[in-house]
Amino acid sequence: MLIQTGQVRREALGAMLTVYGQVVPDPEQVTGISAAHGGQVTRLWVGLGQQVTAGQPLLQLATDPTARLAFEQAKAQVAYARKKLAQVKGLFAEQLATRAELAKAEQQLVNARDALRAQRRLGADRATQTLRAPQDAIVTQLNVAPGDRIRAGVALLALGARHRLWVKLGIEPEDVDRLRPGMHVTLQPVFGSAPSFKARLSQVHAVINPATHLVDAIAPLSGQATRNLIPGMWMRGHIALARRTALTVPQTAVLHDARGAYLFVVEPDQHAHRIDVVTGLEARGRVAVSGHGVHAGQTVVTVGNYELRDGLSVRTATPPS
Structure with missing residues (x-):
């Protein structure tokens, strides 16, 4: 029977975990704006989600009598x-x-x-007070409207630093043990054609987020990496998992039936021999396998294996690769 073949190799193989998440302001760089005394909001110059620059007026407050x-x-x-x-x-x-x-x-x-x-x-010597942005930022929370009366110390709005963002990625609970802070992640917006860029995980949480039913992993961004990102934007992340040395074969060599995964090796006498295997990581068209009788250097059938039976005589259409 005419077949094509590949080889069993021992090599380092790394898997890629694809996850999704959203851009959010870095909570460590969110500044709450409040008044040192009570009063009434007489003017409001910003809205939720608006970008502001350092020194820009945010709101005007009439001092409480x-x-x-x-x-x-x-x-x-x-x-x-x-x-x-x-x-x-x-x-x-x-x-x-x-x-x-x-x-x-x-x-x-x-x-x-x-x-x-x-x-x-405290500003009590002035009839009105104008609160200004302390830095370039985005209005991430707005709790007041013109005419509202406020008490001293109450948060009026919150500003997230424009050039300090997080990408909060959702991880399936069964994958959490495979992740560690410091791992590389390649990020790209889900929508649009913006180029991808690299970051590192800084946190892998240990609880399930009740809103998403996933475990959060955090990739912090700063500087130029935040230039085209907007809080709320959906992101796709590819996390490079730890590389492991394993026996690998071309993916087309592995078949499945009621007994599980298996492949055919070509014996020196040009007969096909079935070996049951357990599969593992997949990358670059190859898959990690383990099983009794599998070793590096063996020739495995990659094309024509669907028609094979254990012990059938074969001949190769191309030299083993």
């Missing part, structure tokens, strides 16, 4: 402490006040000035 009152009270307290100190100094010069009373008056003025400076740092 109670915050303005606290500032006026602090200012009045400074004036009172200054007047009180002048009185004590006059009494001290006439020896009608003690040095301890003078020191106390001086300390009261220091405390009053500190309280006034704190109110100014």
Whole structure:
């Protein structure tokens, strides 16, 4: 019977795991914007998902009347402490006040000035305050609208750094043990024809994400790698798994029946002999096999093997490759 053949080789074989995920802002580079005092949003210059540059106005806030009152009270307290100190100094010069009373008056003025400076740092000295972007970023969260009244310290919006992103990839739970931080991953947008680029896994989580029912693996990106990426974009990733040395044969040499996988080797007397095998990694048109009687250098049937039976005489159409 006329056949074509290949050879059993011992070689390093690496598998590629294909996964999918989304671009998200790097949570370590997300900045929350809040007001140091209460007030009312009078203007809003940005929307959710908008790109902003460092120094760009985000929103305008009218200072809450109670915050303005606290500032006026602090200012009045400074004036009172200054007047009180002048009185004590006059009494001290006439020896009608003690040095301890003078020191106390001086300390009261220091405390009053500190309280006034704190109110100014909070912005309570201004009728309105404009909050600006601290860096180039993307508005990833927006919690207010014009007219809203807000309390001090409440998050108004969040800014994700434009040039620091994550690709959050979804991994099937059974594949998690095959991954390690530091592994290379080749990334490419699912839609469009943008070129692929390389990154490394920084994290492989140990819990299932309830939203996707997959395990998250993180590939961080920065600098030029983020140039054409937008949060929410779908990405395809090819993760190069650890390489292993194994016996491999051409994929066309492996057949399957009710007993499982098998192949035919060509014995020196030009007869085909069936060997049952267990298959493993596949790459570059070859597949790893193991089984009793399989060893490197054997000739295996790659074409014509569907018609073979164990012990059938064969002749090759081409030299073994």
